[in-house]
Amino acid sequence: MAPASSVVVALALVLLCFAPINISAAGVRRQPPRQQLPQKLRFGRNGEFKILQVADMHFADGKKTPCLDVLPSQVHGCSDLNTSAFIRRMIEAEKPNFIVFTGDNIFGFDATDSAKSMDAAFAPAIAAGIPWAAVLGNHDQEGTLSREGVMKHIVGLKHTLSQFNPSEAHIIDGFGNYNLEVDGVEGSGLANKSVLNLYFLDSGDYSTVPAIPGYGWIKPSQQLWFQHTSAKLRKAYMSPPQAQKSSAPGLVYFHIPLPEFASFDASNFTGVRQEGISSATVNSGFFTTMVEAGDVKAVFTGHDHLNDFCGQLTGIQLCYAGGFGYHAYGKAGWSRRARVVVASLEKTEKGGWGAVKSIKTWKRLDDKHLTAIDGQVLWSKNSAGTRRKKHIIGGGA
Ligand SMILES: *[C@@H]1O[C@H](CO)[C@@H](O)[C@H](O)[C@H]1NC(C)=O
Numbered sequence: 042m043a044p045a046s047s048v049v050v051a052l053a054l055v056l057l058c059f060a061p062i063n064i065s066a067a068g069v070r071r072q073p074p075r076q077q078l079p080q081k082l083r084f085g086r087n088g089e090f091k092i093l094q095v096a097d098m099h100f101a102d103g104k105k106t107p108c109l110d111v112l113p114s115q116v117h118g119c120s121d122l123n124t125s126a127f128i129r130r131m132i133e134a135e136k137p138n139f140i141v142f143t144g145d146n147i148f149g150f151d152a153t154d155s156a157k158s159m160d161a162a163f164a165p166a167i168a169a170g171i172p173w174a175a176v177l178g179n180h181d182q183e184g185t186l187s188r189e190g191v192m193k194h195i196v197g198l199k200h201t202l203s204q205f206n207p208s209e210a211h212i213i214d215g216f217g218n219y220n221l222e223v224d225g226v227e228g229s230g231l232a233n234k235s236v237l238n239l240y241f242l243d244s245g246d247y248s249t250v251p252a253i254p255g256y257g258w259i260k261p262s263q264q265l266w267f268q269h270t271s272a273k274l275r276k277a278y279m280s281p282p283q284a285q286k287s288s289a290p291g292l293v294y295f296h297i298p299l300p301e302f303a304s305f306d307a308s309n310f311t312g313v314r315q316e317g318i319s320s321a322t323v324n325s326g327f328f329t330t331m332v333e334a335g336d337v338k339a340v341f342t343g344h345d346h347l348n349d350f351c352g353q354l355t356g357i358q359l360c361y362a363g364g365f366g367y368h369a370y371g372k373a374g375w376s377r378r379a380r381v382v383v384a385s386l387e388k389t390e391k392g393g394w395g396a397v398k399s400i401k402t403w404k405r406l407d408d409k410h411l412t413a414i415d416g417q418v419l420w421s422k423n424s425a426g427t428r429r430k431k432h433i434i435g436g437g438a
């Protein structure tokens with residue numbers, strides 16, 4: 042080997058040694074781009090924390106972008122701006138503490154400029170000054186920015202608590218895997234403890250494995266991060282000061298439903314299923330990982346715009362939000378909709394606020410009165426731990 046090329050090889054080795062952060066086995070850069078100062082999420086003085094989920098905005102170019110699947114009488118004057126108006130109406134009606142956008146925030150194919158499209162799509166949340174978070178769907182990267190580029194843009198926007206990826210995970214697949222803690226009421230005994238945990242994951246876009254067709258899935262690297270994070274949070278919550286007896290409830294947000302969403306029919310879900318469950322064609326085991334961790338009470342996805350149900354499997358509620366955006370496919374005459382989740386704290390004997398007592402949900406339709414439907418309790422502390430009664434199928438005995 043000529044001396045010159047040995048130098049090149051040596052230099053390359055040196056570079057590799059000093060740049061491990063930018064290169065990973067998963068081919069993923071994890072160096073976080075500019076982040077905002079962390080804002081603290083906490084329960085309000087009313088003992089509640091309310092989350093608005095916006096699924097599948099499919100935003101493109103604003104006023105120029107027409108609505109899909111609306112009634113013939115609604116076509117005229119309908120555009121992406123109706124999606125923005127719906128967010129503003131929801132904010133006005135529900136006054137959420139936090140907004141989660143669960144992917145397909147923009148419809149990349151039709152957006153001339155992905156960054157501008159995102160700026161417009163998230164503008165109503167930013168204008169309202171409400172902290173918000175977003176994860177990626179399978180359409181966000183189809184425009185002028187890659188998935189990495191889209192997530193980098195999101196984390197630089199105002200009032201967002203979205204993160205590029207966890208700084209402690211050296212290798213992780215995808216962009217926009219992170220968690221947020223929601224502390225107890227200011228001045229209460231649990232003011233400095235996370236009483237509700239929120240997890241956000243990148244469920245990918247499409248399979249890159251030729252032998253496996255279809256959508257992406259949550260990879261082992263992401264599940265390992267989830268396991269570590271959940272374990273750390275459980276330990277902190279159950280340790281002094283104010284050691285609690287059981288873990289704080291966790292809620293998980295991502296875009297593509299898990300194969301387990303297909304476990305239900307109308308007899309055991311609340312809401313509707315009007316199309317198939319478009320999960321990955323393989324099961325990467327994230328549902329089992331969550332069951333094992335034990336703290337997750339509900340999972341919220343989008344992706345299938347005509348499904349809006351919640352069903353419970355092995356102690357975890359699996360919920361769709363239903364399609365929100367007007368440039369997304371839908372069903373004419375079937376209103377666009379959003380899901381609201383509210384966690385409520387229990388009152389302590391001394392009249393203060395304690396741990397989370399219940400988690401409830403409902404949806405609102407983008408009709409004249411923002412009709413609320415399908416109210417249900419997703420989880421309650423009192424019934425947790427006690428085994429659910431077995432339903433006797435077939436009646437009689
Ligand atoms: C879209 O917004 C326009 C302007 O506010 C409104 O007139 C129209 O009814 C909306 N369309 C739908 C389908 O909500």
Ligand SMILES: *[C@@H]1O[C@H](CO)[C@@H](O)[C@H](O)[C@H]1NC(C)=O
Pocket residue numbers: 228229230231232233
């Ligand atoms: C929480 O932290 C704040 C600021 O550090 C402190 O003033 C307060 O006493 C703490 N509250 C509890 C219950 O630990």
Ligand SMILES: *[C@@H]1O[C@H](CO)[C@@H](O)[C@H](O)[C@H]1NC(C)=O
Pocket residue numbers: 304305306308309353354
């Ligand atoms: C829902 O009910 C159907 C039968 O109607 C049953 O096959 C299915 O296992 C049930 N799912 C769950 C999660 O209980």
